[in-house]
Every structure is written in C-alpha cells, then in structure tokens.
Amino acid sequence: MAEKVLMKGNEAIAEAAILAGCRHYFGYPITPQTEIAAYMAKKMPKIGGCFLQAESEVAAINMVYGVASTGKRVMTSSSSPGISLKAEGLSYLAGSDLPSLVVNVQRGGPGLGGIQPSQSDYFQATKGCGHGDYRMIVLAPSSVQEMASLTIKGFDLAEKYRMTSMILADGTMGQMMEPVSLEQAVVESYDKSWAVTGTKCERKKNIINSLSLVPEELEQLNFARYERYKKVEENEVMYEEYMMDDAEICVAAFGIAARVAKNAIVKAREEGIKVGMIRPITLWPFPQKAFEEAADKVKSFISVELSMGQMIEDIRLYTHSKKPVTLCNRVGGMIPSPEQVLESIRKANEGGNK
Amino acid sequence: MVVFDRPKSLCDVPFHYCPGCTHGIIHRLVAEVIDELGIEGKTIGVAPVGCSVLAYNYFACDMVEAAHGRAPAVATGLKRSDPDNHIVFTYQGDGDLASIGTAETVHAAARNENITIIFVNNAIYGMTGGQMAPTSLPGQVTQTSPYGRDTSHCGFPVKVSEMLSQLDGAGYIERVAVNNVKNVRNAKKAIKKAFQNQIDKKGFSLVEVISTCPTNWGMTPDKALEWVEEKMIPYYPLGVYKDRDAEKKEEE
Numbered sequence: 001m002a003e004k005v006l007m008k009g010n011e012a013i014a015e016a017a018i019l020a021g022c023r024h025y026f027g028y029p030i031t032p033q034t035e036i037a038a039y040m041a042k043k044m045p046k047i048g049g050c051f052l053q054a055e056s057e058v059a060a061i062n063m064v065y066g067v068a069s070t071g072k073r074v075m076t077s078s079s080s081p082g083i084s085l086k087a088e089g090l091s092y093l094a095g096s097d098l099p100s101l102v103v104n105v106q107r108g109g110p111g112l113g114g115i116q117p118s119q120s121d122y123f124q125a126t127k128g129c130g131h132g133d134y135r136m137i138v139l140a141p142s143s144v145q146e147m148a149s150l151t152i153k154g155f156d157l158a159e160k161y162r163m164t165s166m167i168l169a170d171g172t173m174g175q176m177m178e179p180v181s182l183e184q185a186v187v188e189s190y191d192k193s194w195a196v197t198g199t200k201c202e203r204k205k206n207i208i209n210s211l212s213l214v215p216e217e218l219e220q221l222n223f224a225r226y227e228r229y230k231k232v233e234e235n236e237v238m239y240e241e242y243m244m245d246d247a248e249i250c251v252a253a254f255g256i257a258a259r260v261a262k263n264a265i266v267k268a269r270e271e272g273i274k275v276g277m278i279r280p281i282t283l284w285p286f287p288q289k290a291f292e293e294a295a296d297k298v299k300s301f302i303s304v305e306l307s308m309g310q311m312i313e314d315i316r317l318y319t320h321s322k323k324p325v326t327l328c329n330r331v332g333g334m335i336p337s338p339e340q341v342l343e344s345i346r347k348a349n350e351g352g353n354k
Numbered sequence: 355m356v357v358f359d360r361p362k363s364l365c366d367v368p369f370h371y372c373p374g375c376t377h378g379i380i381h382r383l384v385a386e387v388i389d390e391l392g393i394e395g396k397t398i399g400v401a402p403v404g405c406s407v408l409a410y411n412y413f414a415c416d417m418v419e420a421a422h423g424r425a426p427a428v429a430t431g432l433k434r435s436d437p438d439n440h441i442v443f444t445y446q447g448d449g450d451l452a453s454i455g456t457a458e459t460v461h462a463a464a465r466n467e468n469i470t471i472i473f474v475n476n477a478i479y480g481m482t483g484g485q486m487a488p489t490s491l492p493g494q495v496t497q498t499s500p501y502g503r504d505t506s507h508c509g510f511p512v513k514v515s516e517m518l519s520q521l522d523g524a525g526y527i528e529r530v531a532v533n534n535v536k537n538v539r540n541a542k543k544a545i546k547k548a549f550q551n552q553i554d555k556k557g558f559s560l561v562e563v564i565s566t567c568p569t570n571w572g573m574t575p576d577k578a579l580e581w582v583e584e585k586m587i588p589y590y591p592l593g594v595y596k597d598r599d600a601e602k603k604e605e606e
Contacts, residue, residue, distance in 0.1 A: 012382070023437065024431070024434065026431070044408070050434045051435065052430070054427070055457050055460075055461035056457060057425075058424070058457075058458075059424070059427040059430075059457065059458055060423040060427075061432040061462065062421065062427035062428045062431070063427050063428070063430050063434070063460070064418065064431060065418075065421075065424075065428050065431060066427065066428040066429060066430060066431020066432040066433075066435065067422070067431040067432070067434065067435045068431070069400075069418050069428070069431070069432060070431075070432060070435040070436065070440075071397075072435055074431070076458075080375075081413075088421055089421065092420075092421045096419075108438075143447050167477075184392075196416035196417070196418055196606075197397050197398075197416070197436070197439075197440070198396040198397060198398060198415070198416055198439065198440060198441075199394070199414075199415060199416055200395040200396075201394060202395070205413075205414055205415060205416050205417060206416050207416075207417045207418070207419070208417070208418040208419065209409045209410055209418070209419040210419065210473050211407060211408075211418075213417055225435075276417070320470040
C-alpha cells in the first residue's frame, strides 16, 4: 500500500486518472467539480498529456469522442447541468461503441439548481442520459479512496466493454478531504484494432460511426450491444453489505447517503434494532440479486437518497415489491442527518413489529 | 497510358449525391490533394451530418462520423491524440458548420487548432429536403422560407470566411467555388494549401467552397451553376480572407 496523502475527492479522481494512463482531459468550468480541471491543467503539460478547456460541455464531450476514436484513454468531468449538455455526446459514444470516462459531481437541480450536493441525477445516469437504447456503467464512490479506485476501475471497464463509465459522485464527495493511498494502476491491454490512427496504408480503413440507415442492420447492432451489456450485468456488479447477516431492516444508500446511513445504523444497533445496509457501488449494473435475496429475509427497506426518490424505484422493482420500501431523503443540496435516518429506522422497526 | 483515373484516396463506390450536385467534384479534389501530398496513411477524416454524412464511405482513409455540428470538436480530439502523426480534416456543410456547429467552428479557429476544414456552402439544407440555411440568400425561396428569406423576420446570412478571418487564431481562410474549370483549379490549390498548412504545423485552415444544390434549388444543373455565378458569388466574394503566413512574409 502506498503512503496515504490527504486529498480532496475531486483531486483524487484527477490523480487516479493519470495513474490509470489517461493523458487527455477536456472540460468546461462548473461547480462543484472544478478542482478536477484545475488539477489536470497543472499536471498534464508536465507529463506530456493534454488538458484543454473546451468552449462548452458539448464541445468537451465531442473532443472526448475524438480521442476515444483513436483508442486512447480520455475523460471529461462536469456537474449536473453540464452532464445534460453532454447527453448528446454520450449517446453518440454509445452508438459508436467508444470507451470513455465521464465524471458527474452532482449538484441540486433541476435547471440551474444550486451548487450543493445532490443525487438527483440517478435517473439520468442509470436510465439513459441521451437518446436511444444504451447503457453506461455507473460507479458510485462513497469515500475519497473510492473516488480514486473507481476511477481506475472505470477506465478498465470502459475499455473492456467499449462503453462509457460514469463516476456518479456528489458535491460532498468532490469537496471533502480524506487520506487516500494512490498507486500506479495496472493497465490491461484490450483489442484496439477498431481505432482510427491512420491506416499507414497497411490495413483496411476503420470507420467510427453511429449511423446505420438499414433498420435490419441497426437492430442487429442494438442486439449485439445488449449482449455485451448482459455480460456487464453478469460480471461487474459491485456492492457492499453492512451488518446484513441478521438484519430485519435493510437500508439502501450510495455515495454520501451511505456514509450518513452507516452512522445511523450503528446507533440503531445500540438500541437493539436489527438493521443493515446494502450499498450499491455499481448503480448500473444494479445489484439486483442482493436486493432480491434481502427481500426474502428482511421486513422492510429504507432508501436513503439525496433526491425525491429515484433509486427507490429500482429497489421496488428488484424486490418485486415483496416488502415495504420507504424513502428517507433531503433534496436541493441538503443532506439527511444521521438522526433523520435513525428516526426512519425506528419507524420501520415499529412498523415491522405490528 | 492512363490519363484520368480515380484518386487512390477515393473509394470505388457509387456516390449517393443528386445529379449535378458539386459534392462529387469537391470530394475528388480533397482525394487528389491527399494523394499528391502522400498523406493517406496518416489522414483521419470527419464526416458531418447532412448530405455528406456518408462521406465516411467515400474517402479511403480512416473516417469518423460526428454529431451534427460537432466535427471541429471531434477533429480537435483526433488531432490532439497524436499531433505529430495525425492529419485531420472535417468536411462540413453550411447547416452543420454555420448553424448548429457555430461555436465549435469559431473556437477551433480561435484556438488555431491545427486541422483542415472543408466547408461546403450551398445556401440550403439539402439532406432534410431544402430548408433555409444560415447561408441562404436574402429573398431565397426554401421550404421554410416559402415567401423568400425575409431579413426583417429571420435576419441575414452568415458570411463564415469574413467572420473567421477576424479571429487572431485563424491561420488560413479562403473562399472558392467549383462552378467552372478555372474556379475548380483554384479550389484545388486552396484545398492543397489548407492541408499543406497542417503538415507544416501552421494551424487552422478553412476553405469555404461555394457549391450547388440543383434538387432543392429547383434548377437544372446548368442553371444552378449560373445561379452560383450570378447570385452566390456576388454575395459571397471569392478570395483569400486570411493568410497569416503571407502576412508574416509581407512584414518581413
């Protein structure tokens, strides 16, 4: 393990990307993720990399598309309103089967919203950001260490499956400082024979393209892409179970909400309430099985979210609504307190005893 | 002896372009230039959205299809991926480059991005069936300006070459046409220079090519070429709008 250093979450993402071999970053200023761009602006020129401030989020994601077309590791980062602008590019990246890493350090919405933390882009990230049938691998870090490790993982998964990995963080994760240990990532090498790097007059030309005017062909392309997505669902689900062995109440939370929920669970356990947590680390692919299995064991679920209730829909879906699911939330840049979560746990406990 | 042949950089496939459309000529000029400069193996082309969306099937080099208007941003990524070994060009129409992609165009020029842009201006949206373009002439009848472009209602055409030449970043901007043999020869010279500039790392080069759309203009090919001479060129005068290299030499 490398020596631990104190870092902001945003900086940890930037440094981890460099350690993962990313040498191209394109972005546009937006709070609360600007430290990523600032870090890249400082570092990239010194290591032969490219930092470029684009004229818009739209341009930045298309610059990403350009570098991704050449088979190199590339990333962009933004916050909620900026991700909406990148939605077009994300759809094209998916349609052209290009790997990329996109970071969303979420802030309150909709519209211009605020600049404080939020998780209200869950739908956007997991259900389709742009048009068309496609998926992104969505990774939800819950510590500065995970901001780094999931960034490295994200690059790997993106190349392995030729798709976009999104780091779905929030303003708290981006801004908070924690000790983090950073090590040079092991970079797997994947087939890049599809990349455009100039034919050198030695091979047939490559075309990076999402247009397919023959419906029969476009259908087959979609089928093939979803076969790939199926493999992601089979192989890449990540989640953490906390005190679930004898749990009668299951809290579901990711990112900063999971940090708060953990505190509440410890306190509830002191009161003798059997409560645990499933913390999805991949929001897509969603840990379906973990929730399916928990539904047969626990009396009820509580979804703790910084949104009006978005992940709760997936919990209801994958538990087949076998058990009641309640929502414990704050929105608009507010974060639930451990006491608020504890109160929800107590209520669920009383309900369960009736 | 072969006196006339298909350029190597052009694929042996039938074009989908309408009869009399000058895209074919412009494609050929670009391919001839790539051949003559011997850069086919290093070249990556970016196709737009619009009539030339399928250009990725026509050029023999590596090709990328970009989202509508985003070609200069995509080209920026392609170039910055390997600036010494990639020759990158975009091929864009007027709706793509001068309307939805205005920001990408202007900022690629402002950055002096070392890429080559072939901008085909035929004053209309061709692919979608003849709507008013940012470059449609005042009074021009199109599907979405059925009573003629009314400048009091929807403003004036964008003169891209004039506009970009105001930017310190832009290296070389020239407007050409392909309506007669003399102009075709000049167009080729300009396109060659725009690629040579990139090889020489001289930065952003854009060649605006005044083109035709007989189908959506509702004219015969002959009449369309006359319309270029009589209407288009007076509004969009041909010539070099910016040549930083020549300006530097003059100063010296």
